[in-house]
Amino acid sequence: MIDTSNKILEVKNVQKTYQAKNGEIEALKNINFDVKQGEFISIIGPSGCGKSTLLSIISGLEDKNDGEIYIDGKIGYMLQKDNLLEWRTIYKNVLLGLEIQKVLTETNRKYVIELLKKYGLYEFRNKYPTQLSGGMRQRVALIRTLAVRPNILLLDEAFSALDYQTRLMVTEDIYKILKDENITAIMVTHDISEAISMSDRVIVLSQRPATVKNIYNIEFDIENRTPLNCRESPKFSKYFNLMWKELEEYDKASGK
Numbered sequence: 628m629i630d631t632s633n634k635i636l637e638v639k640n641v642q643k644t645y646q647a648k649n650g651e652i653e654a655l656k657n658i659n660f661d662v663k664q665g666e667f668i669s670i671i672g673p674s675g676c677g678k679s680t681l682l683s684i685i686s687g688l689e690d691k692n693d694g695e696i697y698i699d700g701k702i703g704y705m706l707q708k709d710n711l712l713e714w715r716t717i718y719k720n721v722l723l724g725l726e727i728q729k730v731l732t733e734t735n736r737k738y739v740i741e742l743l744k745k746y747g748l749y750e751f752r753n754k755y756p757t758q759l760s761g762g763m764r765q766r767v768a769l770i771r772t773l774a775v776r777p778n779i780l781l782l783d784e785a786f787s788a789l790d791y792q793t794r795l796m797v798t799e800d801i802y803k804i805l806k807d808e809n810i811t812a813i814m815v816t817h818d819i820s821e822a823i824s825m826s827d828r829v830i831v832l833s834q835r836p837a838t839v840k841n842i843y844n845i846e847f848d849i850e851n852r853t854p855l856n857c858r859e860s861p862k863f864s865k866y867f868n869l870m871w872k873e874l875e876e877y878d879k880a881s882g883k
Contacts, residue, residue, distance in 0.1 A: 782814040
């Protein structure tokens, strides 16, 4: 159950402008939205509109030109590539963030072991990344991120490098893990189906300079909701068609 009264993140009037040889390029314009504790939010929009830039600004990796961002808690970031170190075992890879932050305590080691056991990776703890499938590697990358106990997880096209069937199974796994651990998530994706099946709300950005054009509340009358059973719901195609038409209009307007 999502706590609708508890805002864990607020984005207020965020703007981003880049300097280019031929002048300024406005990337983001007056971006406003908030995220509640336990929500899964997806951000979609035309290619090159600034989705990943927005995520980088929220994470603090990139500066904004104007606006405010309020964050209640610690952020974890999961990228398209799993970035596992091939010379370290799975267990050692999962410990990496704790080592970097100098918080590799006995309590945190025990938490890592619990996560590995809970999500089916404990028996592979002494294996190396090359010995795992793409889907399992992404699960390891997620557990490495969860090991530092973030309140908010940012996912930037985190599943796009996987083949279609693996991607479906990984989204199923990761959705379950995030809900089990009560982690709030914000995901940037080009995949409308992925956004609908995983999210409580989908934010649609316009072409550059990106503004928030629409926010869709995604509701399925499904007990024990999962990404796969959402795709089978009659409501799924309705949401998909609405968002597809909106993005198609942007493509036509830009001459693509």
